[in-house]
Amino acid sequence: MRLPAPAFRESVAPGSMVDVRRSNLALVLGAIAGSDPGLHPTRAQVSAATGLTKASVSSLVLDLLEAGLLRELGLTARGERGRPGVGLALNTLRAVMGMEINVDYIAAGVLDLSGTILFKEVRECDNRGAQPDSVLAELALLAARARSTVGEQGVEVVGGGLAVPGLTGPGRARILAAPNLGWTDVDLDLGALLPEAPLVVSLFNEANAAALAELRHRPGDDADFLFVSGEVGVGGGLVVGGELFTGPAGNAGEVGHVVVDPGGNRCSCGGTGCLETVAGQDAIFAAAGLPPGTGRSAAMRSLLDALAGGNAQARAAVERAGTHLGIAVASTARVMDIGAVVLGGHFAVLDEWLKGPLLAGLARYAPGRVADGDVTVAAAGEWGAVLGAAGSALRSLVDAPYLLQE
Amino acid sequence: MRLPAPAFRESVAPGSMVDVRRSNLALVLGAIAGSDPGLHPTRAQVSAATGLTKASVSSLVLDLLEAGLLRELGLTARGERGRPGVGLALNTLRAVMGMEINVDYIAAGVLDLSGTILFKEVRECDNRGAQPDSVLAELALLAARARSTVGEQGVEVVGGGLAVPGLTGPGRARILAAPNLGWTDVDLDLGALLPEAPLVVSLFNEANAAALAELRHRPGDDADFLFVSGEVGVGGGLVVGGELFTGPAGNAGEVGHVVVDPGGNRCSCGGTGCLETVAGQDAIFAAAGLPPGTGRSAAMRSLLDALAGGNAQARAAVERAGTHLGIAVASTARVMDIGAVVLGGHFAVLDEWLKGPLLAGLARYAPGRVADGDVTVAAAGEWGAVLGAAGSALRSLVDAPYLLQE
DNA sequence: CCCATATAGTTCAGGCAATAAACTAACTGC
DNA sequence: GCAGTTAGTTTATTGCCTGAACTATATGGG
Numbered sequence: 001m002r003l004p005a006p007a008f009r010e011s012v013a014p015g016s017m018v019d020v021r022r023s024n025l026a027l028v029l030g031a032i033a034g035s036d037p038g039l040h041p042t043r044a045q046v047s048a049a050t051g052l053t054k055a056s057v058s059s060l061v062l063d064l065l066e067a068g069l070l071r072e073l074g075l076t077a078r079g080e081r082g083r084p085g086v087g088l089a090l091n092t093l094r095a096v097m098g099m100e101i102n103v104d105y106i107a108a109g110v111l112d113l114s115g116t117i118l119f120k121e122v123r124e125c126d127n128r129g130a131q132p133d134s135v136l137a138e139l140a141l142l143a144a145r146a147r148s149t150v151g152e153q154g155v156e157v158v159g160g161g162l163a164v165p166g167l168t169g170p171g172r173a174r175i176l177a178a179p180n181l182g183w184t185d186v187d188l189d190l191g192a193l194l195p196e197a198p199l200v201v202s203l204f205n206e207a208n209a210a211a212l213a214e215l216r217h218r219p220g221d222d223a224d225f226l227f228v229s230g231e232v233g234v235g236g237g238l239v240v241g242g243e244l245f246t247g248p249a250g251n252a253g254e255v256g257h258v259v260v261d262p263g264g265n266r267c268s269c270g271g272t273g274c275l276e277t278v279a280g281q282d283a284i285f286a287a288a289g290l291p292p293g294t295g296r297s298a299a300m301r302s303l304l305d306a307l308a309g310g311n312a313q314a315r316a317a318v319e320r321a322g323t324h325l326g327i328a329v330a331s332t333a334r335v336m337d338i339g340a341v342v343l344g345g346h347f348a349v350l351d352e353w354l355k356g357p358l359l360a361g362l363a364r365y366a367p368g369r370v371a372d373g374d375v376t377v378a379a380a381g382e383w384g385a386v387l388g389a390a391g392s393a394l395r396s397l398v399d400a401p402y403l404l405q406e
Numbered sequence: 407m408r409l410p411a412p413a414f415r416e417s418v419a420p421g422s423m424v425d426v427r428r429s430n431l432a433l434v435l436g437a438i439a440g441s442d443p444g445l446h447p448t449r450a451q452v453s454a455a456t457g458l459t460k461a462s463v464s465s466l467v468l469d470l471l472e473a474g475l476l477r478e479l480g481l482t483a484r485g486e487r488g489r490p491g492v493g494l495a496l497n498t499l500r501a502v503m504g505m506e507i508n509v510d511y512i513a514a515g516v517l518d519l520s521g522t523i524l525f526k527e528v529r530e531c532d533n534r535g536a537q538p539d540s541v542l543a544e545l546a547l548l549a550a551r552a553r554s555t556v557g558e559q560g561v562e563v564v565g566g567g568l569a570v571p572g573l574t575g576p577g578r579a580r581i582l583a584a585p586n587l588g589w590t591d592v593d594l595d596l597g598a599l600l601p602e603a604p605l606v607v608s609l610f611n612e613a614n615a616a617a618l619a620e621l622r623h624r625p626g627d628d629a630d631f632l633f634v635s636g637e638v639g640v641g642g643g644l645v646v647g648g649e650l651f652t653g654p655a656g657n658a659g660e661v662g663h664v665v666v667d668p669g670g671n672r673c674s675c676g677g678t679g680c681l682e683t684v685a686g687q688d689a690i691f692a693a694a695g696l697p698p699g700t701g702r703s704a705a706m707r708s709l710l711d712a713l714a715g716g717n718a719q720a721r722a723a724v725e726r727a728g729t730h731l732g733i734a735v736a737s738t739a740r741v742m743d744i745g746a747v748v749l750g751g752h753f754a755v756l757d758e759w760l761k762g763p764l765l766a767g768l769a770r771y772a773p774g775r776v777a778d779g780d781v782t783v784a785a786a787g788e789w790g791a792v793l794g795a796a797g798s799a800l801r802s803l804v805d806a807p808y809l810l811q812e
Numbered sequence: 813c814c815c816a817t818a819t820a821g822t823t824c825a826g827g828c829a830a831t832a833a834a835c836t837a838a839c840t841g842c
Numbered sequence: 843g844c845a846g847t848t849a850g851t852t853t854a855t856t857g858c859c860t861g862a863a864c865t866a867t868a869t870g871g872g
Contacts, residue, residue, distance in 0.1 A: 056420070
């Protein structure tokens with residue numbers, strides 16, 4: 001059984017026994033959440049996995065059952081010697097919602113506490129330059145529909161997360177800048193998305209959320225990787241020790257603005273020669289001699305067709321993007337001491353043509369640091385941001401189950 | 407009174423009341439360590455600052471006194487109404503030692519728990535290609551001398567840290583690679599440096615240690631900055647939220663190997679166009695048309711003379727280094743979301759000529775991110791690594807005072 | 813000089829959380 | 843049906859923090 005995330009919370013406040021209780025509630029819940037799917041651990045197994053005594057586990061499990069976070073299954077291990085234990089599982093009648101606002105769509109998805117997807121819906125719409133309030137209202141409608149749909153099966157949504165393509169913070173309810181939406185300094189009323197949900201809705205950068213989704217698909221606890229997502233811009237998310245690294249103000253991971261070509265073009269961020277100016281969607285299309293697409297799937301298809309058809313200009317454009325991606329990853333890998341890369345967005349779609357140049361770039365600029373097998377394609381696909389935002393709410397809940405007590 | 411660093415330790419082990427005790431011991435000790443120098447807080451003030459009751463503080467302080475971490479001063483606040491309190495201070499008869507092995511010297515320094523420097527000594531010697539064991543033995547002699555010197559005043563050294571110019575880990579007692587020493591995969595017997603000291607000696611990268619020293623000189627608790635140190639190579643240390651960011655394997659912050667010139671020269675690390683190939687000492691001297699120095703002070707003086715004398719080639723070399731340093735810092739700032747830079751090593755010495763090009767580079771490659779006033783020169787100077795290594799031991803002690811109990 | 817007032821620090825009963833050990837519960841296998 | 847085995851609960855104990863009462867030590871006014 002996998003041991004769960006760190007238990008004791010950092011604090012400058014005096015510690016007392018309620019902290020011990022909270023820490024151990026998280027420890028128990030984490031042990032159950034992290035057990036292999038399908039294997040529903042018993043109190044005795046949780047006791048062995050966590051090091052807590054059976055008595056303590058019993059008491060903690062009781063609290064978690066009362067909080068509605070766990071449920072008891074039937075007796076397990078029939079056929080073995082001795083009294084069979086009672087299997088414990090996360091309560092699948094509790095759920096979290098992931099939401100996303102992007103350039104040309106809004107989306108919502110509901111995951112139950114075990115991580116099963118209960119609901120998924122996208123609404124295509126053009127949000128470029130749209131009023132934040134109206135987009136948020138639209139999303140609230142979508143969220144309400146999602147909630148009532150799962151509600152019919154008795155599932156309660158207790159919290160969620162929202163992913164947006166831009167810089168967030170401070171205070172986790174504000175978009176500082178979302179250039180592709182044309183939004184600047186927008187305060188969001190996140191509470192309106194899930195009215196009366198017991199937990200707050202938190203805000204994420206889209207690439208950070210997608211990185212979190214990737215984290216759930218990784219084996220092991222101490223994942224370390226750089227997630228790089230190719231979109232109109234180039235986003236990134238850093239996962240260090242199984243945690244999203246957000247930096248002091250919450251906007252770490254902006255790999256798209258690592259300088260890869262000091263003598264290069266001006267970037268939308270005001271800088272020069274950023275990765276985005278070479279490997280962003282518009283840059284690749286321009287270099288490939290293709291018109292920039294409005295709906296991203298259609299445009300991407302034309303690029304893929306060109307590549308498959310042996311179009312030299314298209315191949316050169318992607319190769320150039322790959323090499324420069326290699327430079328950015330090499331620099332980031334050295335600064336962050338990270339040795340694995342996950343490709344998302346169009347980088348995932350272009351994997352076949354991109355990976356060679358990327359590995360060549362890595363070999364040239366940071367030899368011996370990122371092995372071939374350490375460059376992988378995002379598992380979560382297009383739903384990464386939604387699933388990551390939801391998954392993050394899931395994880396906060398597992399790490400702080402006391403929030404749902406009483 | 408400043409509140410101290412986070413108290414509750416992260417843990418995957420069951421929490422119990424001893425964790426509460428340890429956390430609160432650290433809270434109390436941290437409050438006293440973090441109080442303004444000269445102001446020795448009383449139990450009542452500690453109680454107010456931490457939120458612990460007077461009863462708890464009394465009990466915790468008693469433990470800390472018995473562990474030899476605190477001492478009581480005379481009565482304070484005479485002249486005020488009411489019973490005067492007893493001032494508490496860190497026990498200045500306990501101390502930690504910072505040590506450094508570098509290319510052309512070894513050094514040791516002793517700090518008492520209040521941070522006062524009690525002893526400082528450098529021994530010049532050429533460690534290039536020397537046997538690690540013999541260098542360590544030499545350092546152990548220096549450490550022993552330091553210990554007996556402060557010992558004569560009744561000061562006991564309880565722990566320490568060692569800084570080395572190379573990559574460390576895993577396990578914090580191993581040098582993976584120290585190119586300028588010619589060392590690879592060296593296991594260090596750190597215990598031999600401070601025999602019978604109750605706390606272990608920890609190992610740091612030199613630039614990381616210097617970054618920690620810088621942290622002590624910063625006002626406020628939540629410092630975030632990138633420390634960049636120019637030596638033969640270019641080292642770096644990342645401080646995020648008042649903590650050294652070490653990355654998954656302990657070697658984050660290697661700003662020297664950020665790619666700043668994709669078409670540039672081969673680096674000693676095997677990469678291409680790393681910052682080090684432009685802004686390392688050898689690179690600057692070569693570009694300036696000066697012979698690479700053996701003793702660094704002498705060589706640096708000739709460069710400074712050339713700069714002051716208006717030598718155009720020397721100025722161009724430093725300007726080039728500054729601009730490219732700007733590129734590396736711009737990339738790092740975006741990835742790590744950091745907005746302040748501290749210059750150390752020869753970057754500090756060359757500040758006058760370097761800062762202009764550096765700021766210009768930052769303005770070009772990451773506009774609006776690092777303000778002019780956010781680029782500062784290291785306060786700790788040449789002793790940064792030693793002071794940082796010692797300071798880190800100090801901090802571990804304040805964060806985990808229970809280690810010295812019994 | 814004495815006493816009111818104010819603040820510092822200690823003592824003590826109470827509550828809570830984890831532990832260990834004893835106990836009850838439920839199943840297998842002979 | 844009973845021994846053996848494992849699951850989970852009950853109970854006594856320990857340790858730590860809290861709040862309130864208490865002691866200690868100062869100032870200052872009459």
